[in-house]
Amino acid sequence: MKFQNHLYIILLSSGLIFSQNIKLEGVIIDSLGVAISTANIVAKNLDTDRMDNFAISDLDGKFSFGIKKDTPYNIKVSYLGFKPVDLEVRSSEDVNQVFVMFEQAQQLDGVEVTYEMPVSIQGDTIIYNADSFNTGTEKKLKDVLENLPGVEINDDGQIEVEGKQVKKLMVEGKDFFDGDSKIATENIPSSAVDKVQVLKNFSEVSQLGGVTNNEDNIAINIKLKQGKSKFWFGDLMAGGGEKNTFLLNPKVFYYSPQLSINFLGNSNNLGENPFTRRDYYKFTGGFRTQSNKSGSSIQIQSNDIGLQNLSSNNAEFIDNDFAASNFSFSPKEGLDFSGFAIVSQNTTKIKSLRDVTFTSNGANELTNNTTNQISRLQLYKFSTLYKPNLQLQLEYDILFREADESEDRGTISTSSFTENINELRSQKPNQINQNLNSYYTLNDNHIFSLEIQHSFQEENPIYFLQKEQIIFPQILPLDPSISPFNVQQNRITETNQIDGRLDYYYVLNKKSNLNLTLGTTRVKQDYLSEMSTLNDNIIFSFDDEKLKNDISFSFIDNYTSLHYRFKDGKITFNPGITLHNYKIDTNDNFRGVLSDSEIRILPDIWVSYKLKESETLRFTYNSRVRFSDVSRRALGYTFNNYNSLRIGNEAIKPAYFNDFSLNYFNFNMFNFTNIFARANYSRQFDSLKSSFLLDGINRINTPFNSPKDEESISFNGNIQKRFNKLKVSTGGSINSSKYYNVVNENLREFQYLTQSIRGSIATNFNSGPNFEIGFNYNVNKSKDETRIQHYITERPFINTDIAFLNGFVFFAEYSFFDYRIGSQSLNNYDDSSFSLSYNKKDSKWEFAIEGKNLLDNGTINRDNFSGIVQSSTTFFVQPRFIYFTLKYKL
Numbered sequence: 020m021k022f023q024n025h026l027y028i029i030l031l032s033s034g035l036i037f038s039q040n041i042k043l044e045g046v047i048i049d050s051l052g053v054a055i056s057t058a059n060i061v062a063k064n065l066d067t068d069r070m071d072n073f074a075i076s077d078l079d080g081k082f083s084f085g086i087k088k089d090t091p092y093n094i095k096v097s098y099l100g101f102k103p104v105d106l107e108v109r110s111s112e113d114v115n116q117v118f119v120m121f122e123q124a125q126q127l128d129g130v131e132v133t134y135e136m137p138v139s140i141q142g143d144t145i146i147y148n149a150d151s152f153n154t155g156t157e158k159k160l161k162d163v164l165e166n167l168p169g170v171e172i173n174d175d176g177q178i179e180v181e182g183k184q185v186k187k188l189m190v191e192g193k194d195f196f197d198g199d200s201k202i203a204t205e206n207i208p209s210s211a212v213d214k215v216q217v218l219k220n221f222s223e224v225s226q227l228g229g230v231t232n233n234e235d236n237i238a239i240n241i242k243l244k245q246g247k248s249k250f251w252f253g254d255l256m257a258g259g260g261e262k263n264t265f266l267l268n269p270k271v272f273y274y275s276p277q278l279s280i281n282f283l284g285n286s287n288n289l290g291e292n293p294f295t296r297r298d299y300y301k302f303t304g305g306f307r308t309q310s311n312k313s314g315s316s317i318q319i320q321s322n323d324i325g326l327q328n329l330s331s332n333n334a335e336f337i338d339n340d341f342a343a344s345n346f347s348f349s350p351k352e353g354l355d356f357s358g359f360a361i362v363s364q365n366t367t368k369i370k371s372l373r374d375v376t377f378t379s380n381g382a383n384e385l386t387n388n389t390t391n392q393i394s395r396l397q398l399y400k401f402s403t404l405y406k407p408n409l410q411l412q413l414e415y416d417i418l419f420r421e422a423d424e425s426e427d428r429g430t431i432s433t434s435s436f437t438e439n440i441n442e443l444r445s446q447k448p449n450q451i452n453q454n455l456n457s458y459y460t461l462n463d464n465h466i467f468s469l470e471i472q473h474s475f476q477e478e479n480p481i482y483f484l485q486k487e488q489i490i491f492p493q494i495l496p497l498d499p500s501i502s503p504f505n506v507q508q509n510r511i512t513e514t515n516q517i518d519g520r521l522d523y524y525y526v527l528n529k530k531s532n533l534n535l536t537l538g539t540t541r542v543k544q545d546y547l548s549e550m551s552t553l554n555d556n557i558i559f560s561f562d563d564e565k566l567k568n569d570i571s572f573s574f575i576d577n578y579t580s581l582h583y584r585f586k587d588g589k590i591t592f593n594p595g596i597t598l599h600n601y602k603i604d605t606n607d608n609f610r611g612v613l614s615d616s617e618i619r620i621l622p623d624i625w626v627s628y629k630l631k632e633s634e635t636l637r638f639t640y641n642s643r644v645r646f647s648d649v650s651r652r653a654l655g656y657t658f659n660n661y662n663s664l665r666i667g668n669e670a671i672k673p674a675y676f677n678d679f680s681l682n683y684f685n686f687n688m689f690n691f692t693n694i695f696a697r698a699n700y701s702r703q704f705d706s707l708k709s710s711f712l713l714d715g716i717n718r719i720n721t722p723f724n725s726p727k728d729e730e731s732i733s734f735n736g737n738i739q740k741r742f743n744k745l746k747v748s749t750g751g752s753i754n755s756s757k758y759y760n761v762v763n764e765n766l767r768e769f770q771y772l773t774q775s776i777r778g779s780i781a782t783n784f785n786s787g788p789n790f791e792i793g794f795n796y797n798v799n800k801s802k803d804e805t806r807i808q809h810y811i812t813e814r815p816f817i818n819t820d821i822a823f824l825n826g827f828v829f830f831a832e833y834s835f836f837d838y839r840i841g842s843q844s845l846n847n848y849d850d851s852s853f854s855l856s857y858n859k860k861d862s863k864w865e866f867a868i869e870g871k872n873l874l875d876n877g878t879i880n881r882d883n884f885s886g887i888v889q890s891s892t893t894f895f896v897q898p899r900f901i902y903f904t905l906k907y908k909l
Contacts, residue, residue: 040743043108044083045116047076047096054080055120057688058098059136065091065107069785070151072743073137077689078632085743096120097136138168138688143219145169145688149212154789155822156830157209160241164204166783167215168741169686169693176201180217180237181686182695182737187221187238190272193279193347196359197400199302200239202343205293206270206283207241210908211252214242224412226460227468230524230532230584232593232625234637249275253909258869260902264289271909277349285341289871290334290897293341294363296326299396299422302361312520313578314621314643315599317542319514320650321478326392326426326444333879333894336368353408358401367392370895377713378803379762379887384716387431395423409460416454423447430661434716436488440661443483450476468522475515482508482658491664491717494656496561501554508658510548510568512649517541534582534595542574544649548657568655570607574646576600593625599644605669609654613669619644634685643676647707651722664719672724675704696736703729710761711887718887723761731756741783748793749778760886769886772800788821801884808889810882813837830854838880846893848876865906875899 043062047055058076062084063069071092074082086092088111096104101120108114137151152166164170164178171179178185178200188200196202221238222228245252251273258266266287273280285293300321345359369390376383398420405413425445432438457469484490485505489497497504520538527533548568551560561567582595602616621644627637653667678701685694705724712719737750754773759766779793793816800809816834823829831853838846851874856867875898882891 040085041088041110042083042113043086043094043116044081044113045118047080047082047098047118047120049101050119050121054078055098055101056080057140058082058096058120059139060084060118061095061097061137062086063093063095065093067786070137071785073151075138075140075688082689140688145217145219147215147217149209149215152783153209154783154785154820156789156820156828159205159209160207160212161204163209163212164215168688168691169739170215170217171739172204176204178204178239180219180239181684181693182697183235183237183684185237185239187223189238189240191243191274191279192240193274194357195241195281196343196345196361197303197402201298202283202294203241207272208252208254208270208908211243211245211272212241213244216240216242224458224468225409226412226458226466227524230466230526230534232584232591232627234627234635243274245274249273251909254865254906255909256904256906258867258902258904260900262898262900264900264902266291266902266904279345279347281343281345283341283343285339288336288338289900289902290337292337292339292365294343294361294396296365296394296396296424299363299398299420302398302420313536313538313540313576313580313597313599314623314641315540315576315578315597315601315619315646316643317540317574317576317646317648319516319542319648326394326424333369333881333896334367335370335895335897336366337897338366340364353406355404356402357404359398360400361396361398363394363396365392365394365396367394372893373890374892375716375888375890377716377718377887378801378806378808378889379711379765379767380713380715382434382713382716384432384434386433388428389430390426390428392426393424397421411460412456412458414454414456416452418452419450421447421449432661432716438487440487441485442661444480446478446480448476448478448480450474464526466524466526468520468524470518470520470522472518473516476513478510478512480510482510484508484658484661486661490661491719494664494719495550495566496563497552498554505553506550506658507553507558508548508550510657511546513545514648515543530587531583531585534580534584536578536580536582536597538578538580540574540576540578542572542648544572546570546572546649546653548653548655550656564608564655566656567608568653568657570605570649570653572606572649572652573602573604574648575602589629591625591627595623597621597623601646601673603646605649605652607652607654607669610669631685633687635683637680637682637684639678639680639682641676641678643678644673645676645707646673647671647722651707656719659720662717666719666721668722671707671722672705674706674724676706677702677704691741693739694737697734699731699733701731703731706758708758708760709886711763713763713887725759726766727759729756729758744783746781746783747779748781751776758886762887767804770802771884772798772802774798774800786822788819791818792816799882799884801889808884809841810891811837811839811841812880826857826859828854828856828858836879840891845891846878846880848879849874850876850879863908865908867904867906868901869904870899870901872897872899 047058049055056076056078059073060082061073062071064071072084072086074084076082089109091107091109094106094108096118098120100122102123104118104120106116137148139146147167149163153163157163161172165172169181173179185200188195188203216239218238218240220233221236222233253271256266256268266289267284269284271282341363343359343361347355347357349355371388373386373388400416400418402416428442430440432440453473455471459467485503487503489499490504490506495506518540520536523535525533546568549560550566551558576599578597578599580595580597582593584593599619599621605613621642623642624640627635629635651667651671652669654669656664656666659665681698683696706729707722708725709720710723733754735752737748739746739748752775756771758769760769776796777793779791781791782789795814797812798809814834814836818832820830833851834849836848837844852871853873854867854869856865858865876896878893878895880891880893
């Protein structure tokens with residue numbers, strides 16, 4: 020009810036504000052009466068000396084926006100190569116005006132004209148002037164970007180433009196941590212941002228820009244305000260508060276034409292995790308996977324220890340230490356060196372209650388879990404780029420990553436009996452990636468590309484389990500008279516992978532080209548595992564071969580492909596075919612050497628049709644083959660956790676996929692409407708599934724190829740529209756899948772459906788309070804042959820930010836969660852935070868008080884369905900924190 024009251028007040032206030040506006044509309048033409056498209060029209064309020072609104076003329080030269088009644092305005096129309104037109108307006112009624120522009124005898128500098136405009140369009144580049152959209156409450160780059168039309172920040176912290184994820188983020192034309200957008204959005208101060216350049220159809224290799232499809236490649240370049248040859252900027256923050264909370268957060272940036280150096284630091288126990296385990300394992304360092312381009316891949320499983328990847332609001336306590344540095348150096352034109360170092364240490368305490376139901380046999384388990392994690396992560400990269408001329412480009416990259424992780428988990432399990440369980444996990448994996456690329460243009464018709472990647476990784480997880488009840492007595496040779504029972508498992512996996520790809524592009528004419536590819540993927544893996552038990556401080560190794568693994572695995576994929584690309588006006592047509600020759604060898608301690616080989620042909624097609632200049636419809640079809648690595652083929656038992664073992668299958672075949680995708684994009688800068696929609700359908704043959712042997716809550720699983728075809732279908736879309744200072748956004752998604760598993764030798768069909776609906780309304784006033792209100796609705800529904808379960812989460816939310824009294828900024832956000840199964844409510848909880856800061860004009864100091872979890876909510880809920888298990892988990896979260904911060908701006 021409270022939320023509905025807030026919604027009513029905000030909508031009423033917005034309605035009153037907009038009812039005081041009148042409409043200014045018209046058309047922009049030249050001296051010959053020809054419409055001028057993409058001209059900028061700016062309305063400057065002469066009372067406040069600030070820009071109140073602006074527009075861009077459409078293809079017919081038309082524009083329309085709102086201004087205040089009975090208020091004096093200066094209307095300025097600008098377009099590159101034409102004399103600006105000024106008109107003073109004060110009216111109580113709608114205004115319709117024709118603006119005639121005349122060419123200039125001497126054209127002004129293009130950069131100077133564009134520089135003052137809120138938005139300018141230059142080919143595939145959209146340039147936003149940040150101050151034209153800022154409201155005065157922005158703190159970091161993320162806040163600036165969220166104000167821009169067509170730009171959004173998703174739940175993972177990644178930037179999306181027109182529904183497409185930004186591939187690279189640069190600052191002054193230099194990669195910022197290899198273009199990782201999350202690090203940039205959370206750390207670059209908003210006060211340093213001058214222009215945001217959105218680069219559509221972006222290609223890192225200029226020679227390939229005209230012969231490849233780059234519609235999904237979007238980059239962002241941040242132009243800084245200082246704009247001098249050499250300058251420093253950044254801020255130093257420190258804080259503390261109740262419950263011994265603390266925060267240290269320095270950010271220092273240096274930029275010059277030849278050299279840039281950035282340093283980021285963060286140490287806190289507030290639950291703010293600037294670089295999570297999930298970020299670490301997703302961080303590619305700019306490396307591009309080659310094998311996926313051919314339609315064929317090998318799925319390298321992570322043989323880690325299975326630490327939980329949680330967001331900060333799922334933990335009871337988090338202590339973080341983070342440091343990162345990035346540099347770029349250009350000693351001369353055509354030669355660039357760059358690199359970064361990231362170091363992170365994280366201590367996390369997780370407390371949860373979990374309700375697990377096995378859908379096939381109805382067995383139920385309740386667990387009370389306490390987990391302590393320590394994670395130390397390191398990433399280092401060095402890159403060099405040599406481009407002596409437009410015909411040649413050479414690149415070399417090396418990336419090293421290393422982790423040192425441990426987890427101590429205590430569980431009280433209640434099923435048909437209650438017992439205490441302790442699990443210890445530790446690992447020190449490391450990985451080295453190298454990348455060597457060469458691009459050469461012989462002449463206008465012949466372009467060559469050579470890309471070589473090498474990866475070496477070593478994983479060495481150790482798992483120790485102690486239980487009061489005997490552990491898998493039919494498999495493990497444990498003495499039943501010695502309790503508690505314990506088992507230790509050691510594993511080592513080494514993986515060497517080389518990908519090489521040679522592309523030749525033959526330009527037939529201005530509309531079409533051929534692409535011939537020769538490539539190879541070679542993988543070599545060695546996998547060792549053993550189990551033992553500890554009695555009276557003496558280690559006894561198990562001799563049973565079924566409890567060991569000693570296996571070598573090699574995979575070779577030699578392929579050649581031919582693609583034809585035709586682009587004529589609105590349509591781009593790009594079909595292709597790839598011929599693969601596979602060879603697989605397995606040598607283990609059970610069966611010796613096994614070999615297999617096969618040949619496959621994989622077609623693909625890519626079609627794009629431009630309905631209008633900013634409206635595109637695209638269809639793609641891809642046939643894919645995915646192979647399994649050594650971990651799925653090892654015939655010795657391996658622990659997943661205390662009640663789950665797995666065993667491999669050497670006879671598994673590759674899975675085959677037919678993927679169809681239809682995408683619609685409409686980004687209209689003239690009326691600030693952004694629409695995108697996607698539909699995907701996938702049909703899978705011989706898909707890799709699991710066969711389970713269940714005994715109560717204990718299970719053993721082995722991979723197998725599904726005897727029946729499986730399919731999945733998904734739809735998602737979003738509409739964003741701006742009405743003067745009001746932004747309305749709505750969207751949703753639906754995903755449906757059908758697949759099979761074997762449970763106790765019975766083939767069972769499973770269906771899974773997820774639905775998500777979201778909507779929000781936000782204001783963007785230059786002065787005065789701004790609000791965002793919205794509603795999220797999520798449904799997870801699972802169905803097997805005996806039961807149907809569906810979990811629902813409803814989340815209304817409201818956010819506000821206010822700049823007032825010449826230096827104060829107030830920000831607050833509130834969300835209410837209603838979590839239920841069907842119509843039965845399981846939990847209601849809130850999430851709320853606020854900050855109040857003061858920064859006197861022209862002062863380098865900023866003072867703030869901040870609070871998190873203001874209503875001191877104790878728990879949140881999550882649900883999951885994994886084929887045979889339906890679970891609902893209650894996480895205990897961090898308590899309320901109130902703390903003070905002091906910031907000094909460099």
